[in-house]
Every structure is written in structure tokens, then in C-alpha cells.
Amino acid sequence: MMFKHLFTPGKIGDLVLENRIVMSPMVTQFSRSGEVTTQMVNYYAARARGGPALIVVEAAFPRQGGQPGRLGIYDDRFLPGLRELVKAIHEAGTKVALQINPSRARSCRIDPVSASGIPHPTSGVKPRVLTVAEIQHIEDEFGKGVVRAMEAGADAIMIHGGNGYLVCEFLSPRTNRRRDEYGGDLRGRARLALELVEVAREKIGPNFPVIFRLMGDERLDGGFTLKEAIEVSRLLQAAGVDAIDIVSGVAESREWIIPSMYFPRGCNVSLSEAVKKVVTVPVSVAGRINDPYLADEILMKGQADFVNLGRALIADPEFPRKAAEGRIDDIRPCIACLRCTESGQLDQPLVCAVNYAVGKEATLQLSPAPVPKTVLIVGGGPAGMQAAVVAAARGHQVTLWEKDRVLGGQINLAVVPPHKEEFRNAVRFLERQLAKHGVEVVLNREADVQSVVDLAPDVVVLATGSNPVMPPTAGGKTGRTVNSDDVLSGKVRPGNRVAVIGGGMTGCETAEFVAQMAEEVSLVELLDEIASDTIRQIRKLLLRRLAERNVRSFTGVVREQITDGGIEMEDKTGHRHIVEADQIIVAAGRAPNTDLLDELHDKVADVYVIGDAHEPSRILEAIHEGFEAGLKL
Numbered sequence: 040m041m042f043k044h045l046f047t048p049g050k051i052g053d054l055v056l057e058n059r060i061v062m063s064p065m066v067t068q069f070s071r072s073g074e075v076t077t078q079m080v081n082y083y084a085a086r087a088r089g090g091p092a093l094i095v096v097e098a099a100f101p102r103q104g105g106q107p108g109r110l111g112i113y114d115d116r117f118l119p120g121l122r123e124l125v126k127a128i129h130e131a132g133t134k135v136a137l138q139i140n141p142s143r144a145r146s147c148r149i150d151p152v153s154a155s156g157i158p159h160p161t162s163g164v165k166p167r168v169l170t171v172a173e174i175q176h177i178e179d180e181f182g183k184g185v186v187r188a189m190e191a192g193a194d195a196i197m198i199h200g201g202n203g204y205l206v207c208e209f210l211s212p213r214t215n216r217r218r219d220e221y222g223g224d225l226r227g228r229a230r231l232a233l234e235l236v237e238v239a240r241e242k243i244g245p246n247f248p249v250i251f252r253l254m255g256d257e258r259l260d261g262g263f264t265l266k267e268a269i270e271v272s273r274l275l276q277a278a279g280v281d282a283i284d285i286v287s288g289v290a291e292s293r294e295w296i297i298p299s300m301y302f303p304r305g306c307n308v309s310l311s312e313a314v315k316k317v318v319t320v321p322v323s324v325a326g327r328i329n330d331p332y333l334a335d336e337i338l339m340k341g342q343a344d345f346v347n348l349g350r351a352l353i354a355d356p357e358f359p360r361k362a363a364e365g366r367i368d369d370i371r372p373c374i375a376c377l378r379c380t381e382s383g384q385l386d387q388p389l390v391c392a393v394n395y396a397v398g399k400e401a402t403l404q405l406s407p408a409p410v411p412k413t414v415l416i417v418g419g420g421p422a423g424m425q426a427a428v429v430a431a432a433r434g435h436q437v438t439l440w441e442k443d444r445v446l447g448g449q450i451n452l453a454v455v456p457p458h459k460e461e462f463r464n465a466v467r468f469l470e471r472q473l474a475k476h477g478v479e480v481v482l483n484r485e486a487d488v489q490s491v492v493d494l495a496p497d498v499v500v501l502a503t504g505s506n507p508v509m510p511p512t513a514g515g516k517t518g519r520t521v522n523s524d525d526v527l528s529g530k531v532r533p534g535n536r537v538a539v540i541g542g543g544m545t546g547c548e549t550a551e552f553v554a555q556m557a558e559e560v561s562l563v564e565l566l567d568e569i570a571s572d573t574i575r576q577i578r579k580l581l582l583r584r585l586a587e588r589n590v591r592s593f594t595g596v597v598r599e600q601i602t603d604g605g606i607e608m609e610d611k612t613g614h615r616h617i618v619e620a621d622q623i624i625v626a627a628g629r630a631p632n633t634d635l636l637d638e639l640h641d642k643v644a645d646v647y648v649i650g651d652a653h654e655p656s657r658i659l660e661a662i663h664e665g666f667e668a669g670l671k672l
Contacts, residue, residue: 049345054195063347082398089352125192136197137191154216199252202296203296252284265310273317300376324346353397376658416439418502421450422664430668440481502650538623540625546562605619650665
């Protein structure tokens with residue numbers, strides 16, 4: 040059997056699990072006023088049908104208020120919805136654990152509390168310091184939530200003790216500076232965690248499985264360390280937990296909580312491996328496990344007893360079943376782009392860049408087309424490829440023309456800067472799906488009006504992409520001004536002293552790429568900050584790497600002029616700057632390529648425009664528009 044370690048049965052306490060795959064708890068924002076919704080039930084049921092042994096439902100809160108879109112478990116009125124959710128997962132043959140978070144601590148919007156009065160690093164809000172009586176009240180609320188979880192039919196509970204929430208803030212010497220019995224040495228800081236386990240055991244007895252999600256390392260100087268996590272693991276086992284789930288990262292090191300493509304796959308397994316050596320209860324681990332070969336290897340090496348698949352199951356709910364059946368090429372890969380995380384930070388319902396179906400599980404149907412048509416897709420970027428796959432899956436006869444020698448469009452440039460290789464996996468997956476569904480792919484074929492008319496398709500989908508915008512100042516006097524596409528594609532070699540106009544994500548990544556070869560690199564940006572168009576976890580790491588490569592940035596630029604020697608500019612404070620450069624790279628946005636659309640007017644009856652040809656954006660918008668186009672045909 041492929042992946043024999045991954046598909047070996049396991050146990051957590053008395054709970055028998057069919058395999059070693061656990062779905063991580065991840066917020067969906069599908070809840071309304073704390074209630075389970077039909078959308079949430081359908082989302083989890085789809086993942087359950089995909090074959091994980093255990094689904095850990097996103098955190099439910101045993102105290103009122105805190106953040107919109109989160110599950111409540113502080114009142115009996117939530118029980119009917121929770122029961123419906125558990126039933127739907129059980130009917131698909133999967134076990135259920137409910138994660139219970141005693142409090143979001145400093146992150147709570149209604150009542151920010153903590154072990155000590157250390158302000159939150161993002162909001163700056165200073166939390167109220169909990170009294171001993173208030174701690175005991177929180178434990179009482181938690182106990183009632185545990186009882187409701189059992190009454191809802193859950194097979195286990197998970198206590199949230201990681202990622203900078205209340206239990207974690209008590210464990211950490213950075214955020215716990217108390218001098219009472221809940222502070223001081225490690226045992227004092229671990230007191231809340233241990234008392235929560237004790238409360239759970241009092242409420243639900245010795246046999247109901249209790250999993251503890253533990254911070255393996257805060258990834259911060261002066262923070263909670265792996266050495267301390269090892270000691271706390273021993274204490275938790277003695278207190279009666281049935282499994283320990285290892286994560287890392289807190290608010291100040293948020294990039295580790297949901298690691299992006301900048302991190303290696305399986306980035307937390309060294310932590311779980313260390314914990315596993317000192318306890319006898321099962322240990323699970325989360326953190327960029329998006330490949331069945333990696334998951335099986337982690338188990339084979341004894342680095343964990345269970346693997347947590349989080350975003351991998353958002354991207355493809357059928358991941359476990361496909362892996363078990365050997366259909367590896369059909370697994371839609373998570374590319375760790377963090378668009379799912381971004382939606383949560385914006386209090387918006389969960390989305391996935393590569394999976395259009397997220398949140399639409401009950402309504403989305405790839406039904407056969409009533410009238411099969413001949414469809415021409417012009418452009419082989421992600422939008423065109425996805426449109427072709429969906430259209431062909433519905434029974435249309437589809438041809439895709441791509442002017443380049445390879446498919447992928449802008450993705451072929453996006454993967455050039457460091458740490459962006461995951462994007463290529465999205466293209467490879469779509470290439471395999473094109474072949475599977477019989478799409479005729481013609482490379483090195485540039486479309487013009489006559490060739491389209493001669494083919495006489497019933498429908499034309501234009502996914503012709505976009506072109507880089509060159510501002511009026513980019514003409515220069517020396518011919519040394521180029522666009523970022525030319526540099527990333529290898530058409531133009533980077534100079535020795537380079538200035539990049541445009542400090543958005545594209546400009547910053549271009550600067551990082553060029554800095555590997557150039558002696559000096561400068562960024563010039565109109566806004567007050569560079570990389571302001573990306574999620575803060577990615578921005579933090581990108582800015583750090585730019586600093587390490589000594590890339591200078593000039594922000595708030597209101598006027599610039601390209602000269603024979605470089606760029607002369609003025610910022611909004613009136614200061615003038617001169618950047619010497621032998622090459623100017625422009626990364627100042629993109630404009631839709633609509634040339635063929637204008638020429639096809641009145642020559643083809645049914646034309647759709649998608650992706651960057653419609654409006655330049657990111658990979659999510661491209662894939663989603665492609666999917667929608669395929670549904671409409």
C-alpha cells in the first residue's frame with residue numbers, strides 16, 4: 040500500500056481512528072452570531088467525506104463576545120447547531136473533536152484580558168489583568184463548554200493552548216509577569232493549562248479523549264521555548280491528556296501560526312519530534328504539511344503519531360481519499376499563499392485561491408452542459424486553464440491556445456523570485472486536469488481575428504492577460520528603462536545599480552530577485568509603505584529579506600524624473616533624493632490586454648473575458664473567474 044504509515048489505524052485514548060490524518064481547526068467565518076450555519080455544516084461534511092480520521096472543528100468559545108464569525112458554546116442555544124454539525128461529520132464516517140478556546144485573551148475585541156498588562160503588538164490595546172477569581176470563573180465557563188461539546192455528540196475535545204491566546208499567554212514568560220500562583224516559574228505559568236485539563240476530567244470523566252494544543256515554541260527571544268514545551272508536555276500527560284498537538288507562533292511571530300510558502304514544508308516537525316521523545320501519549324503536528332509523501336515520511340521517522348492537514352484540506356477536501364487510492368496527480372495542492380488567512384483577518388468568509396468551491400459545497404454543481412459547444416480559450420494562464428478544465432468537465436469540446444511555449448501565464452514570472460516555487464504546483468495541477476479532461480492544448484499559437492473566425496467556435500473565452508504599465512516618466516533618455524516582466528523572464532539581464540519604480544508586492548519581489556546579482560538596489564514607491572498590498576505575515580518576512588540584501592526604499596514619492604544617471608525624486612515632505620542607477624525597472628501595475636476583444640466585436644456571438652484581461656489581480660481572482668466562466672458556458 041502507498042503511504043502505509045499514513046493509513047495505519049491509530050488511537051487517541053479509547054478513540055480508534057482509521058488513519059493518521061487529522062483536519063486542523065481553522066476558522067471559517069461561516070458562523071453567524073455564534074451559531075452553526077448550513078454553510079458550515081456543508082463545508083465540514085465535504086471534508087469528512089474526503090477521508091480524514093478526525094476533524095477538529097474550529098474553536099468554539101465558552102464565554103460571550105470576542106470576535107465576529109466565531110462559534111459559541113457558552114449557551115445551550117448553540118447545541119442544536121453543534122449536534123447537526125457533528126451528525127453530518129459522523130454520517131460521512133469521520134470522528135469529531137471540538138476545539139474549545141477559553142479566551143482570545145489580548146486579541147478579544149469585547150473584553151481583552153491576559154495574565155499581565157502587556158499591550159497587544161498589533162492593536163496596541165492593553166488588556167485587563169485577570170484576578171484569581173476571574174481565572175476561576177473562566178475555568179468554570181470552560182467546564183460548561185466541555186459538557187456541551189460532549190452533549191453535542193463530539194468524540195473528543197481539544198483545549199486551545201497555543202498561538203498566543205489565553206493559555207499560551209499564561210505559559211509565556213513574555214506575557215506572564217504575575218507574582219501569584221499563576222505566574223513565576225514554569226509550573227506556576229502552566230497552572231491554568233493544568234487546571235483546565237483537571238476541569239475537563241471532572242466534567243466528562245476519565246475516558247472521554249482530551250487533546251491539548253500546545254505552543255511548541257513562540258519563535259521569539261525571551262518567549263516560551265521548546266525546552267519549556269517539553270516540560271509542560273510531561274505535566275500535561277500526568278494531568279490526564281490523551282494527546283498533544285504541537286504548533287508554533289504567536290501574535291508577535293504570526294508568520295509561524297499559518298506559515299506561508301516562504302517556510303519549508305513540515306516546518307514544526309522538529310518540535311513534535313522532541314516532544315514525542317518524552318511522552319507516551321500520541322503527538323500530532325501542524326505546519327505546511329500539504330503532500331502525502333511528506334506526511335507519510337513524518338510518521339515513518341517517528342516525528343509525530345498523527346499529521347494535521349489544515350489548508351491542504353481547504354484546497355482539496357478529497358486529499359486523504361485520493362492519496363489512499365493512489366490518485367496523487369488529482370490532489371489539488373495548497374500553495375500557501377495565505378488568501379484563506381487574509382479572509383479571516385478581514386472578518387470575511389473563508390476563501391481559497393485554488394479551490395473555488397470553498398463555502399459553496401451544497402450549491403456548486405458541475406452538471407453536464409445542456410447543449411455541448413465548441414469552446415476556444417485564448418490564453419493559458421491560470422484563468423484560461425481553469426475555464427478550460429471546467430468547460431471540458433461539463434462536456435464541451437474545448438481548445439486552448441497559448442502564445443508562449445509553456446502554460447502558466449504570469450505564474451511563470453511569479454515563481455522566479457525566491458521562495459515562490461509553490462505557485463508552480465498550481466499550474467502543474469491544472470496541466471494534468473487539462474489532459475485528464477481531453478482539452479486540446481496548442482502552444483506557440485497566437486490568436487488573431489482571422490484564426491478565431493476560421494475556427495468558428497460557438498464560444499470564445501479571452502484570458503489574454505495583461506501588460507505592464509509604463510508611466511510617462513519611464514521613457515528616459517538612455518533606453519535603460521525596462522519593465523519587471525522583461526527582467527523576471529530573463530529577456531533583460533539585471534544591471535549593477537538598479538532602481539525599481541513601484542514598491543508593491545511585484546516591485547519588492549523583483550527587487551529581491553535582482554538583489555541576488557546587482558551591487559545596489561533601490562525601491563521607489565508613491566505610497567508611505569512598500570509591500571502594502573500583501574498580508575502582513577508575508578510582508579514582514581519580505582521586508583526582512585530586503586533589508587538583509589541592503590535594498591534601500593524611498594517612499595511617499597510624489598515626483599520622479601529618470602535621468603541619464605538614475606532617478607531624481609521628491610517626496611511629500613519636500614525632500615529631494617537622487618538615486619544613481621544604470622538600470623530602471625518599472626513595476627508600476629498592469630493593464631488588461633483587450634486588443635483581441637476589440638477586434639472580435641461583431642465577429643463572434645459569444646465572448647467572455649476573464650482573469651487579468653478583465654481586471655489585473657491575483658491568482659485567486661484568476662482561478663475563480665475561470666471557474667465561473669466554465670460554469671456559465
